[in-house]
Every structure is written in C-alpha cells, then in structure tokens.
Amino acid sequence: MNSDYAEYAVKRVLQAVVVILLAYAFTFVVISVLPGDPVTNTLRNPQNGFTEDEIGRIVSYYGLDRPVHVQLWESLSRLVVGDLGVSLRSGLPVDRLIGDVLGSTLLLATSALAVALVLAFAIGFGTQYLPKRYGQGLLRAFPSLFLSVPNFVIGLVLINVFAFQLGLFRVIDSEGGLATFFAAIALGIPVSAQVAEVLIANLDHEAGQEYASVARSRGLGQARLFLRHLLKPSALPVVTVIALTVGELLGGAVITEQIFGRTGIGSLVERSVTTQDLPVLQAVVTLAAVIFVVVNLVADLAYPLLDPRVRLADAKPREREEAS
Amino acid sequence: MNTFRAARRVRPPGRALRMIVGLATVVALAACGPGVAANSGGGSGEPTQGGDITFLIDSLGDTWIPNNSAISSFQGHIWGHLTDKLVYVDEKGAVSPWVGESWEQNDTATEFTLHLRKGVTFSDRTPLDAAAVLANLDIWAKGDAARGINPIGLFPKTYDHAEAVDAATVKVFFKAPTLGFIPTLGYHGSILISPRTIALPAAQQADLANDLGSGPFVLSSWKEGDSVVLKKRADYDWAPAALEHQGPAYLDSITYKLVAQPSVRTSAVQSGQADVAYNPSPQELKSFADQGFTTATPRYLGFVNGFAVNTKVAPFDDVKVRQALQHGIDREEIISTVYTPDWLPAESLFQSNVPGATDHSADFAFDAAKAGGLLDEAGWAKGADGVRTKDGKPLRLTLYANPYLATSKSVDELIAQQLGGIGFEVDIQAFDVVTYGERVKVNSPSVAAYEVTRSFIDAGIVAGVLTDANKGENWFGLGQTDPKLVELATGVASAGTVDARASLLDELQGHVLQQGYFVPITQIVQRVYLQSPKLHGVSYNGIAYADYYAAWLG
Secondary structure (H helix, E strand, O other): OHHHHHHHHHHHHHHHHHHHHHHHHHHHHHHHHOOOOHHHHHHHOOOOOOOHHHHHHHHHHOOOOOOHHHHHHHHHHHHHOOOOOEOOOOOOEHHHHHHHHHHHHHHHHHHHHHHHHHHHHHHHHHHHHOOHHHOHHHHHHHHHHHHHOOHHHHHHHHHHHHHHHOOOOOOOOOOOHHHHHHHHHHHHHHHHHHHHHHHHHHHHHHHOOHHHHHHHHOOOOHHHHHHHHHHHHHHHHHHHHHHHHHHHHHHHHHHHHHHHOOOOHHHHHHHHHHHOOHHHHHHHHHHHHHHHHHHHHHHHHHHHHHOOOOOHHHHHHHHHHHHO | OHHHHHHOOOOOOOOHHHHHHHHHHHHHHHHHOOOOOOOOOOOOOOOOOOOEEEEEEOOOOOOOOHHHHOOOOOHHHHHHHHOOOOEEEEOOOOEEEOOEEEEEEOOOOOEEEEEEOOOOEOOOOOEOOHHHHHHHHHHHHHOEHHHOEOOOOOOOOOEEEEEEEEOOEEEEEEOOOOOOHHHHOOOOOOOOOOHHHHOOOHHHHOOHHHOOOOOOEEEEEEEOOOEEEEEEOOOOOOOOHHHOOOOOOOOOEEEEEEOOOHHHHHHHHHOOOOOEEEOOOHHHHHHHHHOOOEEEOOOOOEEOEEEEEOOOOOOOOOHHHHHHHHHOOOHHHHHHHOOOOOOOEOOOOEOOOOOOOOOOHHHHOOOHHHHHHHHHHOOOEEOOOOOEEEOOEEOEEEEEEOOOOOOHHHHHHHHHHHHHHOOOEEEEEEOOHHHHHHHOOOOOOOOOEEEEOOEOOOHHHHHHOOOOHHHOOOOOOOOOOOHHHHHHHHHHHHOOOHHHHHHHHHHHHHHHHHOOOEEEEEOOOOOOEEEOOOEEOOEEEOOOOEEOOOOEEO
C-alpha cells in the first residue's frame, strides 16, 4: 500500500503541475489575442491627448510591443523562479496584490463553506424528521430554490435588510465580523444547495436500508439514529461535493465581494479582467488551479480515512460512482 | 436614526423563507431605502472642528503612479486632498494664486516667471522650493519612458525648459507662445509631488504610501482596490485664498471607500452610514433632494458633449447635411428625458463656464423644419419609409456611444429618434472601453461622428485639435483645407494676451459651428454627488472635484 500510495501521490503532483502550467499558458494566449492592453488603453483615453510617439515609448517599456511568444517565454521563465511580475494596470508587484487580498477571500470562502454545511445538514435532517405538516416536503424544494436565486439578489437583500434597515453592520466596514458573516451567507446559500441535494439523496437511500429499519424497530430515537447510523455513510459523498464546490466558492466570491464591497481575489479578478491585466490574471488563474488541485487531492486522501472499508486502490472508482 | 427605527417596523430577520418570499421586493427596497431622519443640519452655524467623513466611490481607478493617474477621474478626488498645485482654478475658470504666489510673462507668452510661496513643505517636511518645482515641471512635460512614467496629458507640448532663479523663483521657457501655461498649472494633472517620490521607479510610485505631496491631508492607510483613508495635516498653512479658509482642515479624516453598486452607495448615505455617494443616477437626484439631501452637479471646464463630424466621410462632406444634423437635435428633450434641469444645453463647443466661451446657440438651434429643408436642398429626398435617399443610397449615420460617459447610450438613442424624424437612418454601436479605444478613433474612415467629452483648463487647446497644423489631432478630417480655420487656430495659439485672443476665440467658435464641423449637445456633468445634509462648506474646482479642505460637519 505504501508504494501504491507513493506512485499515486507522484502521479497526482505531476498532473497538478501540468494543469497549472497549461492554465498559465492558456490564459496568456487567450488574453494576448484580444485587442488592447491596459497600458495602451490608459494612454489612449482621449482625456490624455498623448501622441502615438509618447504612447509607443511607454508600451515598449512594458515590453508589450514584442511578439506574443517572446512575452510568453519571458513570463514563464519568471514564473519558474517565483517572480509573478508587475501588474500592468496598477504598476504594483503581482505577489503583493495577491498577498493583500488572499486572506480576505480565504476567510469568506471558508465561512461560506461553514454556512453551506450547516444549512445543508439542517435541511438534510429536516427532510428526514420534520413532520410533514411543518413543511418537510417544502424543505426538499430548498436546494433547487437556492440554486435558482442569483447570488447578487441574495446579497442585495441581506445588505438592505441587515445593514440599512436594521443597522447590524456598515457597508464601509466591509471586512468586519458581521459584514463577513452576511457575505458568507450570501455566498454559502447557493453552495449549500449542491451539498444538500447529495445529502438528501443519500439519507433517503440509507434510511431505506435494512439496518435502519432494524434500528428503528429496536426503538432507537430519531436523533440518535440520524447521528449514529445515517449521517456517516451519507456524509461521505459530501466530501467529494465539497471539493467540487471550491470552484463555486471562488466564482461566487467575484460577485459577493463586489456587492459587499470586499476586496478579495474576486474583486481583483474582476478588475483585472476588465482591464486585461495579464500578469495578475495569470497569477490568479495559477493560484486557483493550485487551490483546486490541492483541495481535490486532500479530499481523495481523506476519503479512506473517513471510511476504513475504502482501500486506496479502489478509492477512485468509488468516488466517481458516488459523485455522479 | 433612532426615530427612524421606531417609526418603521421591519420584519424580524432570520426567517429564511420570508426572506426568499421577499426577494421580489428587492428592487423596491433598493429604490426606496430607509427614509432620512429630517435633519436641518444646523447649517447656519460656524464651522466646527473635527469629524470624519466617508465618501463612497464607484471605482478607485487604475494606478497611483502620480503622472499616470493624476488625470484619472477617480484618483483626482484623492490627489486633490493629498497635493497642492501652483495655481487654483475655480469652477468659473478664474485663476488665482496658490503655491505660486504671483507670476509674470513676456509679451509673446513664451517666458514665464513664477514666484513661490515660502514655507511650503511636503509631508516629509522637505521644502517645496524652486528645485522641487523644476523636478515636477520636467516630469510633467517629458515623463520618463525608461522608468514607465508617462508625461502629463495636455501639458503644453511647447515646453522647452525651466530654471531656478533663486530658491523661490522659477523661470519657464517655451518654444512658442503658450498662453494656456498658467491655467494648466491648476489642472488636476499638475499636482506637486516630492522630488523624492519623482525619483522612485514606477513600481514604488505605484504604492500610494510612497507618494508624498504638500496637501491639507496626508495618507493614513490604503488598500488597493478597496479604500484610501486620509487624515488632516496639522501644520498645513498654505491654502489658496479662493477657498476662504486658512490653516489645517476642519475634518479629521476622509475615507474613500469603493462600493461598486450604485444603489448600495446611495442607500448607505440615506441610512447615515456614509456621507457622500459619488455618481448616483441623474434621474434619482430629485427624489434625494426632496428627502433633504444635498445634491451637486458641478460642470467642468472643457468641451461640451457633442459630435466632431468627420468631413471626409460622405455625405458629411456636404455642409448642408452637417447643418441638418445640428438643427435636427432637440437638446431640451434630451435634458428633460435623460437628465434633469441641473444639466444645461450646449451654447457653443465649449462649456459655458470656460473663459472665452461665447453663446452661439442660434447657429445650431433645434428646428426640424429647417433641418428637413437643408436636406431637401442637398438633394436627399424622403422615401415612403421616411428614410431619405440620394442616388439610391440611404442617409445613414452610425453613432458610437461613449463608454466614458454613462448616459451616452440613452442620449444617442434619443438622438437616433430625433434624426429619424427628419429622414436619417441612425444605428447605435455600444462598445466597452477597450473595444471603443480600438475601433472608434478621430479620423477613422468608419466614424462620421466622434463623440467628444474632454476637459481642459484653457480654451487655447483648440489650436491643437481642430486641424492637423503642428501635429494637431485634426478632429474634422479637414487637414489644412479650411484656410480660415487654420488662420483662426494659429491666431489663438500665438496670441500673447488673453484679451487679444478673446475675439479670435469667438470668431473661431462661430466658424466651426456655422460650418457644421461640430454638433454640440449638452454641457457635461461628469461628476454627480449625493451628500449628507450634515456636511457643509464643500467647494468644487474647475474640474468639478469636490474639495473637503474647508468642509465641516454640523
């Protein structure tokens, strides 16, 4: 098993490196074929009234007049030594830009994940044990409802009600505790939908199993049955779903951060996309690829730990089957 | 705030279901917002010391490298408080002393002598003396391409060099008459920065903390793309006399916070969480004013919003067709539909507050019948579908909505309707800033009407844009084929005094408008402010930036 594990780990790490480099090069090519760049765009703003000669000299300083493959090669060589370059838009080093905002996004994403999990498990429990007349059926509609309400609508409602009407938090203090909490709710709600869907389906499945009927017939309380017998097997596939929601969390953060006035990876991406700030976008895409790959790797490794019956060798097939 | 809470019951929170049921009302919620507790603001009283204000802005722009950003609409707010200028230009375009205490010029406006105010220091206590002014003049005029530093847009290209006569006197030399030099020193790009900052490479200048000025506020903290916090400088003592306040600012601090959602910005001011919301929608201003808030729509000095017509593009090579465009646009309808009465119709190609602007509105007054008559005379006959044709070709015009002006597309849509009524077939193209910059250019053979929005301090700038004499921008595609225009523009450029220039400027505006080269629409208000009624003493300079140096909370 140890040599299996080593081979497995090496393969995954190599895969990850390839994914990251491809993401990097792909971003470069896509952005480079689009017309314009932030330096030229700023200089060409009619308010400035610069001559072509003046524009040309600055563009040349940034190396933007060189062929795309030369620029890509230089960019890749810099990446290898850990130099992420300088933002074309702001002129600040890219690692500083990312360092400034990464913490805020990680806090938002993990809080949103916590919100999503609490919501999903509450809904899951409710669908099993809430009496029918108190809306058990209605609870089952929640995941699709959560998915269909746009993220920004939830955000605007939360801000209007809790910031402006109730005064619980201030929009200017966007990184404050309560502001972060409500932003996490806005981001967590759509994510909880996916987790809840999978959880409900598995709870239904497990509740119908023989061992559950036996437990019930022996007079086991509902809460104990849920916690001791149904939860663990039903929660396993949730780990896979959580790994898949990382993309959702990062993507949703773009909008949530905008609405709540937070500065994070999302808002950095938004600004960099609109201005075609290539070095920043490449760094962010690379970072997202790293996070995605690492989280999925961790999920794969955690799987056998949660269920000792799952051996490493057959961890992958099971994961695929359950996730689909 | 308390009275409001008591008066208006809000549903208990925490009921997810109710919240979702309430989703449909989100637009209404956002539009109404909480009411304001009526606050007379004690506006009559004396200024009070202290207080902190929050300014919600829609973007913090791109970079903080002073030369590369000082012209930006967003950074202009912050630079205005962190830095001083050599002269002050008010909203009427009047120039008055600031760090430049007085100045003289020779008869041909090619040599200027600036006498500096003594005792002015940057926030690191280094003196703002002649050497510092020299360093600034050089970097404004030439930039430093080797370090990625731009020159300042609109700084006179005729600049030759400057020299220090003594510690408080600077002499500036130009290769040709440059009457606009002194007013340009009050332009938002001409900010005085510490020579230590100027010597830094671009990547370090991009960190606002390294950019030292001599203004009434200094940087307290900043976070890229998020906020900038300024605090008052206690030993500030060189404000322009025009602001009618000396010594340190009244306010302790100003926080500029980026909030992208317009409704969140305005609701935050309405609920008392912030003091200023930048750029609310024009249509909402009246309701805010009715609720007791202060609204401000200062105009800036510059060209009016209008179209520069490319005379090389048929059928606009025909003066009658160009004049039909001018008379076919109903400016009053644009103001009543898209804007509010705070906006003014254009009277010339300059905003009416520009010194030297004269009223030529009769030359392009709305008159649909006259416009139709001109088109008839030009041989464009109306077909059954209402579109005029000549030699089988329809009378067609494409308008490119200006992405730098939020209301441009709505205005173009209305213009398309109005021109459609007199037989034009108008279509509108709206591009993002990047595509617009690539596709829509002055002199492009596909762009018959280029929408102009450009601020300036001195009307002398026309000499460099109307024709291609002296590498001019050649807005109308005329080259130098209109000798009268070249003569007038040259006369404006080479005038030695403002008085001698005034009649030439008047004649030039008349000529450009009578020939239909420029189609004015409305005077531009590019900066709109919604303010708390508690905030007093705000001033607006010639570029319509709100200045909080003399502002106070009451």
